[in-house]
Amino acid sequence: MSNLERDPVELLAPPEAPAGPAVKVLAPRDVPLGGPRAMSVRRTLPQRGRTTIGAWCFADHYGPDVVDATGGMVVPPHPHTGLQTVSWLFEGEIEHRDSAGSHAIVRPGAVNLMTAGRGISHSEVSLPETTTLHGVQLWVALPDSSRHVGPFFEHADIIPVTVGDATLRVFVGSLAGSESHVTVFSPLLGAQLDLPAGGTVELELDPAFEHGVLVDAGPVTVEVEGADAATEVAWSELAFIEPGRHRLTLRAGDAPVRVVLLGGVPFGEELVMWWNFIGRSHDEVVEFRRQWQADVIGRDNPDGRFGTVAGYDGAPLPAPELPTVRLKPRR
Template identity: 60%
Template sequence: MSNPEARPDEVTCATGPTAGPEVLAPREVPLGGPRAMRVRRTLPQRGRTLIGAWCFVDHYGPDRVAETGGMSVAPHPHTGLQTVSWLFEGEITHRDSAGHHAAVRPGEVNLMTAGRGISHSEVSTPDTTVLHGAQLWVALPDAARDTAPGFEHYAPPRVAGPGWSARVFLGSLLGSASPVATFTPLLGAEVVLDAGTVLEVDVDPSFEHGVLVDSGGLEVVAGDGLVDAKAADLAYVPPGAARLRLDAGPDGARVLLLGGTPFGEAIVMWWNFVGRSHEEVVAFRAAWQEQVLGADGSPVGDGRDVADGRFGVVAGEPLPPIPAPVLPNVRLRERR
C-alpha cells in the first residue's frame, strides 16, 4: 500500500525507552479522493515510530466497497522495507515489478521485499463487497536494505485452545512457526479471543511488542503494567516481558500481535521510501519521477509508457503510476 497523504511527513525512526505498556491511538488518513476508503494509522506517530522493525501500521475496514470504491492503489515505489499484507475480509490483487502477480486473501500473508527498489499495485477484486485488513511495513537494516526485490506467500495453519485461536504469519508463537524469511527477528500473528478469555502467551523478552486491536477490546498485561485497549488502538509493550496476558472483554477480541528486537538504527522515512539521509530520499524520488513523468513533466498515459529503471515496471497493470508528492521545502532531518 502507498502512503496516500498529499504532504507526507518525514519521520526519523529512533524512539527512546518506555517504562511500561502504553496505548497508541490511531489517526485517520484517506486512501485517495473524497469517497475513498479511510485507513487508521497507528505507526508512525509523534510518540513512537518503531516497534522492533515494524515502522508502519495501517488498519482499515470493514468497508463496503460499493460505498468507498474499495482499494485502488496504482503502481508506486518502495525502497528499504518489506510490506506485509494481512486481510480479515475481501480480496486484493497484488502485482509488482519483480514479476509477481498474487491474490491477498484472509488468513494468508503476502510479504514483499522492496530492497533496493520495487514498484507495485494493489486493487480489490470486482467480487469483493467488504474490505477489511491491515497493511504493515518492516524497515530493513542497513546491511540488507539494498537486497534484491522479492515476494513470499504463506497460509499459516490455525492453532487453537480453550476460547482462543491464532495464525502465526511471522516468527513463532504458541507452538507455531512461520517459514517466511525476515532480515531482523520479528513476530506477527492474528489472535482471536472469545468473550472473557484470558490467554497467557510466552514471548521473547528481548522483543518489544505491539497489540493492534481489530475488534472488541481487551486488557494487555505485561509484568506489573496493564493497559486497556479498544478497537483500532495499538498497545505497546517495551522489552523485558517474558509473558503477555491478553484478557478479552465481553465482546471478545481479534488482534494482531506484532513484535521484534529494538531496531537500533535511525531511518529517514518519507512517502514510500526508507532511507538513511535527506540526499538518499531526494534521489529515490527523482529516480521514480524520471520513470513515470513524460518529457513535459506530466504523468504518463498508462503503465505501458513507464520507463524501466530502479523501480521496474508493473506488468499487466492498466492503472497509471502515482507520481511522488512534492518534497517539503526544508531539509529532511532526524526527529528523535
C-alpha cells in the first residue's frame, strides 16, 4: 500500500538530532486513504520529532480490515522514486504489478521488496478471495549514492525460527543467526517476532543501529540495557530505541504479542518526501510530479521514467496538487 492521501504534506527530513531517552514511545496517527469506504492506516513514521529509523522512513500499520466493509485494496498504478517499498502481511493476499515487468502475489510469511530507484510505477489489488487485510507497509530511503539505480523487484519466502519464547521471521537484514537475502543499500533490519502470553525473548542488538518496536498485538514490555525502567508499549505504538544499546528484552503479559522490529544505522542525509516521491530538493520533487503527469497521465511518453504497468485494467492515479509554498530546510 502506498501513500494515497489527497493532500499529502511535503516533508523535509533533516538528519536526526540525538534521540534523548533510551526508549521513546511514538503514538500513531490515523490516516484515511481515499474515499469514505477506503482503508484507514495508523502511521508512525514519519512524524514530528522522528522521521527515520535507520533508512526506514515510512511505516503504515493497517487492519485487521474487513474487505466487505472497505472494498479491500484497489490502488491504481502510481509512481515512486528514491526508495524501496517493503510489503509484509499478517493476513490476506495482494496482487502486485509493476513497470519493471514484475507480477507477484504478496502473502503472509513472504517479503515483497520493490526498489524504485530512479523511477517505477506499480499497482496493488487485494485478491477476490481475501476477506481480511492486515499488515504493514514500509519504505526505505535510498542513500544518494544508490537512489538512481534501475528499478527491480524481489520476492522471498521467510523461514521462521525459534529464539527464546519467540517465533522470529527476519525479512530484511539479519538477527539472532537468521538472515534475509533481499537487496538493501544501507545496513538495515526488519523482523517479525511473535510471543505467547507470558513469553520472553532477549535479543542481541547491533549497537550501531537505532531500532523501533512497532506493536501489532500487545501490549509488550520493552527493556533495554542501561535504561532506568522497562517501558510498556501499547497496540499500534512504536518504541524508538537510540543507538548504543546491545540488548533488547521483550516480555508479553496476559495476551500474545506480535511486533515488527526495525533497525538501521542513523540516516545522515536530508530528504524531501512528498506523496510517493523521495528526492533531495523541492525542485526535484516538482520535476518528478511533472514527468508522471506528462508521461503517464498525459500519455506523452509511456516509456519514460516511470514506464507502464502491464495487466492492470484501469487508469493510473493522478498526482495530487503540490503545496502552494516552498519548503525551506530546517537546520
